[in-house]
Amino acid sequence: MRPANDTFLRALLKEKTEYTPIWLMRQAGRYLPEYRATRAEAGSFMDLAMNPHYACEVTLQPVERYPLDAAILFSDILTIPDAMGLGLSFQAGEGPKFEKAVRDEETVNSLFVPDPCGKLKYVTDAVVEIKKALNNRIPLIGFSGSPFTLACYMVEGGSSSSFQNVKKMMYQRPDLFHKILETNAQAVAAYLNAQIEAGVNAVMVFDTWGGSLAHRQYKEFSLAYMKKVVDGLIKEQDGERIPSIVFTKGSAPWVTDIASIGANAMGLDWTASLGEARKLVQDKVALQGNLDPSVLFADEKVIREQARAVIDDFGMVGNGGHVFNLGHGIDKTTPPENVQYLVDEVHNYSKKYHL
Known part of the structure; x- marks a missing residue:
């Protein structure tokens, strides 16, 4: 329905x-005073994101304030690598950090596809609670980071402005890097499908860092794996189609390529017409x-x-x-x-x- x-x-x-x-990326966030109050009550970002009740509360805050046409699940793109056991934390003023960076063969080989009903269950629990609270007023969007964007954080061990370690592995050990991306693609598809089964009405893949790649490398290491995710998505649930959106920041050079991977929609940043x-x-x-x-x-x-x-x-x-x-x-x-x-x-x- x-x-x-x-x-x-x-x-x-x-x-x-x-x-x-209209809806807005990061619409549930720090620009809202009610979000900041809930964040303070939760104690930390991770306590906020991993508590279905708090996640529901902040998801609904912008749609209660504005007549937006969709809500988006409040979560973080790094939930998957955290569930892989890499140890995610957020330090004030420093952004996300992982206890373990994925930079050698042994660590790459230890990666696995997390069970969405295991360590990621707090996400699907939040979806169920949000859907109930929305009471079928507007659609709920589920999301994940792209395989490449997740790999950037995993290999760097956190945020980076240059992606030196990522690009070194990509060029010097493409076999290892492809192995990370393949695991990530399977994990993202399983994660988004779990969100669909829990009740989201559409899903979005955020490829925040794909635009940092050279032309051929973007198609090989980012776009090809987003296509694998899209190919693996549930396309219909309970008789309703589940649309998918892919978004690469800096995607203008590849719009025709992106439009061909099977997603229903393509997000564009402000540098494109x-x-x-x-x-x-x-x-x-x-x-x-x-x-x-x-x-x-x-x-x-x-x-x-x-x-x-x-x-x-x-x-x-x-x-x-x-x-x-x-x-x-x-x-x-x-x-x-x-x-x-x-x-x-x-x-x-x-x-x-x-x-």
Whole structure:
């Protein structure tokens, strides 16, 4: 049974909609005072993310505040490598850290596909609780990091600006790196399928770092493994189609390649033109994006103007599908009232493109 407001799902499936739906990457996050209060109550980020009750609470916070067209599960992209036993922690001001970095043959060979019903059960428990709380109002999005993006954190042992260890392994020991990616692809597909079986209405793969690769390496080490994930996904659950979205930050050089891997939609960051990408992919997939998140630091007039420019760039929806989003995650210092201006403008202005 589709949610009462299924505009987001219809847009992903390129079905007729009355307006352009909107949700925001990282919409449940630090820019909201209610999130910061819940985070403080939880004690740490991991305590927040691994507690289904807290995860439900922060997932619902933005959709209670704004008329968004979808909720996204509150979790972290690094849940899979943590469940592999790499020991995830978050240090203030330093980002994620792993106790064990995956840099040698022995560690690579010890990797395994975590059972979604084992160490990752807190995620599917959160999905069940969120679905109950949403009461079929709007769709719930499940997600995972891409095999390559997960590998970046696993090999580096945390965040990196250069990916020196990742690229060294990729070029010097591609056999080892492919082995990591193959395990990750199986793990991501199993993880997303568990979320689907728990009740999410759509899934998204975040390839945050794929755009750091050279052209051939992107297709070999990132895109090929996202295709494996998409190929392994459940496509229908309880009689309803489960759309998939893939998003590579910096994807402009590969839009036609990405559109060919079988996902229903492709996310674009703000460096790409929706209109030009649409011409290239010929409406083969729906497009998601792609406002520069920094626009939300401007005043109301500019926010509304820039929202209209993104919608104008996509143009008449016709046989296509457009989901409005930011080109990446919302910044933690974004004024919450500015999000309201954006959502309002997208809903009202986009109607003229859905005749």
